[in-house]
Amino acid sequence: MSLFRSFTLLLLLFSFNRASAQNNIIVLQTDFGLKDGAVSAMKGVAMGVSPGLKIFDLTHEIPNYNIWEASYRLYQTINYYPKGTVFVSVVDPGVGTSRKSIVLKTKTGQFIVTPDNGTLTHVAEAFGIAEVREIDEAVNRRKESGKSYTFHGRDVYVYTAARLASKVITYQQVGKLLPKQVVMIPYQRSTFMNGVLKGTIDVHDVQYGNIWTDINDDLVAKLNPKFGDILHFKIFNKGKQVYGGEAPYSRTFGDVPEGKPLAYLNSLLQLSFALNMGSFADTYKIGSGSDWSVEVYKK
Known part of the structure; x- marks a missing residue:
């Protein structure tokens, strides 16, 4: 050269x-x-x-x-x-x-x-x-x-x-x-222990009212749900339970009838909850942020 x-x-x-x-x-x-x-x-x-x-x-x-x-x-x-x-x-x-x-x-x-x-x-x-x-x-x-x-x-x-x-x-x-540090907001980090997934409700999919958690697909895999399995979950605000329910683990919204709940992985591969053609957040008055947490398990 x-x-x-x-x-x-x-x-x-x-x-x-x-x-x-x-x-x-x-x-x-x-x-x-x-x-x-x-x-x-x-x-x-x-x-x-x-x-x-x-x-x-x-x-x-x-x-x-x-x-x-x-x-x-x-x-x-x-x-x-x-x-x-x-x-x-x-x-x-x-x-x-x-x-x-x-x-x-x-x-x-x-x-x-x-x-x-x-x-x-x-x-x-x-x-x-x-x-x-x-x-x-x-x-x-x-x-x-x-x-x-x-x-x-x-x-x-x-x-x-x-x-x-x-x-x-x-x-x-x-x-x-x-220094390599910034102000951090405290919150419930996602975990899997004794058959229970725990995490924070990070945010809503605001246009549709879906509930997005910080529980990623690797943690979900430890629960080992198959599509169609029923997941039971509880939602807490500042440690107080405000909702309890169940939903089938699904690929997408149309896997359940209109108005019915489902659990799914969102576009960021995080466990989420929704109502098909409805707003889960509005229907059940669920917020998001560091004060909102969730527990998920199979019976």
């Missing part, structure tokens, strides 16, 4: 590695809704940094102040975007207080710009923490925004994300390196 070709190959490899670190993609998540201009203002700030950015919405319908659900929706989505993608998650009831503004890099190569308030609970556990850096607002804050204390999503987070995604700054230039 000629010296010229060797140099060209090295240059291409360097360019590929640099591009893979940051890829011009930003994904936004907030609890702002779309009734006013807040989300649009964030996108405008990002475009002002670099018009070549590719901006996508994860969701802006997180229930107000629901840090737990913000954490779950990041976990639900992040692994489907390529390395170098920069996520911005702004569910920030403590905006303007002493909570840290950080950028976490996952071991899978994505970045999340967010307040360190529990939003990273699921991501840290599922994908691991490569590094955490605190945003240096002396450098990474929108100009002339210092008098505003209540819209860090616009003035700090998306501004920093745009600079990072467009390579205006490197990850090291975000700010000082912090």
Whole structure:
């Protein structure tokens, strides 16, 4: 191989590695809704940094102040975007207080710009923490925004994300390196013991009212259910039982008559409960989050 070709190959490899670190993609998540201009203002700030950015919405319908659900929706989505993608998650009831503004890099190569308030609970556990850096607002804050204390999503987070995604700054230039730890929301980890599966009701499949737990398919396999087997389950809120019932373990919704319950593995291969053509959550007044837990067993 000629010296010229060797140099060209090295240059291409360097360019590929640099591009893979940051890829011009930003994904936004907030609890702002779309009734006013807040989300649009964030996108405008990002475009002002670099018009070549590719901006996508994860969701802006997180229930107000629901840090737990913000954490779950990041976990639900992040692994489907390529390395170098920069996520911005702004569910920030403590905006303007002493909570840290950080950028976490996952071991899978994505970045999340967010307040360190529990939003990273699921991501840290599922994908691991490569590094955490605190945003240096002396450098990474929108100009002339210092008098505003209540819209860090616009003035700090998306501004920093745009600079990072467009390579205006490197990850090291975000700010000082912090320990590899973040604020974690306590909850019931999924387990299998003495023939009983236990876990948390992580979230609802909100459009349909299905109940999604954190019990994955590997744990379900320890219970060894066959399709058609009846699973018995109890649901608790803050340790108090609020529901008890049973449902056949099924491949999909149409395996049971309309209006009847079923247990199934959802699209993330986690044990879930539903009513065919109905809302399990609404019918039985079941919530979700760290206060909601479930026990599942076969007789």
